[in-house]
Amino acid sequence: MRILVVEDHADLASAISRSIKQMGHAVDVLDDGGLANDVLKTENYDLLVLDLNLPGMDGLDILKHFRERGGSSPVLILTARAEIEDRVSGLDLGADDYLTKPFEVSELEARIRALLRRHQAKRSTLIKAGVLVFDTNSRLFIADGYDLSLTPRERAVLEVLIRNHRSVVPKDKIFEHIFGFDDEADLSAIEIYISRLRKKLKAYDVGIRTIRGIGYMLEAE
Numbered sequence: 001m002r003i004l005v006v007e008d009h010a011d012l013a014s015a016i017s018r019s020i021k022q023m024g025h026a027v028d029v030l031d032d033g034g035l036a037n038d039v040l041k042t043e044n045y046d047l048l049v050l051d052l053n054l055p056g057m058d059g060l061d062i063l064k065h066f067r068e069r070g071g072s073s074p075v076l077i078l079t080a081r082a083e084i085e086d087r088v089s090g091l092d093l094g095a096d097d098y099l100t101k102p103f104e105v106s107e108l109e110a111r112i113r114a115l116l117r118r119h120q121a122k123r124s125t126l127i128k129a130g131v132l133v134f135d136t137n138s139r140l141f142i143a144d145g146y147d148l149s150l151t152p153r154e155r156a157v158l159e160v161l162i163r164n165h166r167s168v169v170p171k172d173k174i175f176e177h178i179f180g181f182d183d184e185a186d187l188s189a190i191e192i193y194i195s196r197l198r199k200k201l202k203a204y205d206v207g208i209r210t211i212r213g214i215g216y217m218l219e220a221e
Contacts, residue, residue: 001024001025001047001156002028002044002045002046002176002177003026003048004028004029004030004036004039004040004043004045004047004048005020005028005029005030006029006036006048006050006051006062007029007051007078008032008051008055009051012101016029016105016108020112021180023152024152024153025156026156026177026178026180027180028180028181028182029180029182032055033055033057033059033061034055034056036050036054036057036062037056037057037062037066040066040069040071041069044073045073046073046116046119047073047076047112047115048066048073048074048075048076049076049108049112050062050063050076050095051078051079052078052086059079060089060090060093063094064093067094073119074096074097074115074116074118075096076096076098076099076112077095077097077098077099078101078103079099079100080101096115096118097114120136125137127162127165129162129165129220130204130206131143131144131204131205132201132206132218132220134162134163139155141155143201143203143204143206151196153178153193154193154197157174157177157190157194158197158218160173160174160177160178161217161218164218165218166218166219167217168211168214168216168217169215169216169217170215171214171215172215173215174190174215175187175189175190194210194216205220206218206219206220207219207220
C-alpha cells in the first residue's frame with residue numbers, strides 16, 4: 001500500500017512515517033497543503049493521513065478538492081482542533097475517520113489498518129494466479145495451500161505483480177509502490193526483491209519474467 005501523510009509538524013510527521021513503514025507500507029510525507037493538493041492531482045494513494053492546520057492550503061480544502069476530482073481513497077484527518085464543527089465539516093466533506101492530537105501511535109496504526117481493511121473489502125478479497133493466492137484483506141500470500149514467508153517489501157512487490165497478473169509491470173511503477181519520496185533507494189533495489197521472490201516461488205511453479213528494458217511479469221498456470 002502507498003500512503004500520503006500531510007503534516008507540517010516535522011517530529012510528528014517523522015514518527016508517523018516510521019510507524020507506517022514498520023507496518024509494511026510505502027509512505028510519502030508533505031508539509032505544505034498547496035503542494036499536497038497538486039500532488040494528489042497526479043499521484044494515486046491507498047490512504048491519506050491529513051492534518052487540517054497546514055501552510056499553503058487548509059486540510060479541509062484539500063479534502064474538498066480531492067473528493068470533487070473523484071478521489072475515492074480513505075482519508076484519516078489529524079488535527080489539534082477539538083471543536084465539533086471541524087469534525088462535522090471534515091466528515092461531511094468525505095473524511096473516513098478523525099483523530100485528535102495528541103494521540104498514541106498504536107491508535108493511529110489501528111485506525112489505518114481498519115480504514116485499509118474497509119476499503120479493500122469493497123473489492124474482491126482473493127486474487128489468484130495459478131496456485132498463488134493473495135488475500136487483499138489480510139495481505140497474506142498462500143501458495144498451493146501454504147503461507148508464504150515474505151518480508152514487508154517482498155510482499156509489496158509481489159502484490160503489485162499479482163494485481164497485474166499477465167501484464168508487464170514497469171520497474172518504476174513497482175518502485176513507487178514500495179518506496180516513498182525520502183527513501184534512500186534506487187531502481188536496482190527492485191532487482192534484489194525480484195531475485196528473492198523467484199527463489200521463494202520456484203517450488204510452486206510460479207515465475208517472474210523479466211521483460212528487458214521494461215519491467216516484470218508474473219507467470220503462473
